[in-house]
Amino acid sequence: MKDKYTEEFLRRLSANINLKKQEQVFESMLGPATWQIQPVKGESKDKPVERFSNESGHGFSMPLKQGNQLYGAIIALGFKYPVTDELMRLFAVFTETLMREVQKEMELTKLYDTIRPRAIALSTIHTVHRLISSTLDLDELMPRIARLCLQVMRAEVCDIFLIEPGKKKKFVFQTSVNVNKDSQKHKVKVKLNGILAYIAKTGASRLTPKRLLVPLIDEDVIGIIGIRNKMGDKPFNEFDKEILTTFAEQAVIAIRNAQLYEEQEKLTIGSIKALAAILDTRPNSIQTHSAMFVKLVVEVAKELNVTAQELRVLKYASLLHDAGKVMIPDEILKKQKRLTGEEFRIIKKHPIKGVQIVKPIEVLKPVIPIILYHHERFDGTGYPKGLKGSQIPLGSRIMSVVDAFVAMVSKQPYRECLNCDESLFEIKKYSGTQFDPEIVDIFCRVIAKSNIKSLLKAK
Known part of the structure; x- marks a missing residue:
């Protein structure tokens, strides 16, 4: 085997x-x-x-x-x-x-x-499967499953419990939705006892006139889905148990896919951090790949209400935007005097070289435009393509401002660092020419937050 x-x-x-x-x-x-x-x-x-x-x-x-x-x-x-x-x-x-x-x-x-769906499943359950499988975000998936369960089962309350990874004696009370009160709870710790403990141990269902509990099974029991109070004050019956069991099978597939996606996401972040750690051995890399840099980029992006996927891509790009500098000779990066024309020409190649490094990794394809264009200027005088204004990807415009600020507040081979106020003055000075004015305004608000100032002090 x-x-x-x-x-x-x-x-x-x-x-x-x-x-x-x-x-x-x-x-x-x-x-x-x-x-x-x-x-x-x-x-x-x-x-x-x-x-x-x-x-x-x-x-x-x-x-x-x-x-x-x-x-x-x-x-x-x-x-x-x-x-x-x-x-x-x-x-x-x-x-x-x-x-x-x-x-x-x-x-x-x-x-x-x-874990296959039953050969003969109700057509409504197949529709439900497509709906609940349309997201890989576990926090979004759980209430969606609960609401759909209430619609299919015509019940008043749906509770979903997931066994906490590595802990067989506790549940995470992932979601509870009440159709009448429109209430919802998330991730409340619930002790494993009574009927919940019995179902988790045996994998058996529990049917009473007012409550129906079915295990969520993926080889072992990974959780329990339960409904309470059938509409019309009717009792739950064996047919309800059959439908909820089939529903649970579909829900398990969506839950496991979301959990595997989260695991893969952790592996991806780990690999990206490992690659960034290699860059940290190069001159000037520490300040651009620090927690401060990523934090500032993320905070500015949140102010712009980007989607969860866009924020994830921006985090990846924040760690790897200067990956191409690993291909630049040390004597250029360490140089304390003004660069020659030829040396600056070599430096300007690092966004393209960075793209060459990350391109083979499928999950990093969305970061390519951000990495490639993060040295473009708002007025069109940047590199490598001379893009202007909104032609420059939003992520690149954000990182352009943050990159300049972090470089100024960090010690360089050719000068001492500036303080926060001096650096902000320089950023504002080039608003509309080097930087996107909207991003500059948002960035200044972000810096004014106390948690960001603490991060700067701890740098």
């Missing part, structure tokens, strides 16, 4: 389009190469990353490992140029991200195979 899993894992990894794109990026910098993925043979032991050079060119070998599981190794042969430490670290981060994506893909496949 383990060998079959490893074989399928390596097959999916080899066919992953992001891996192919990643290989293309490396070949664009180091020259063409031959790539191989070799499975574990016999009792093969884990080997460290190896780099080598011979008459055929340069190359490396990197183990494919998740936790304690060694799947094999990825080997590249024949590069024209040697592989640097920084490129190896980047490749390791990308490869780990891809392996996690493949692992989650296989988990989803298994989930789909083991």
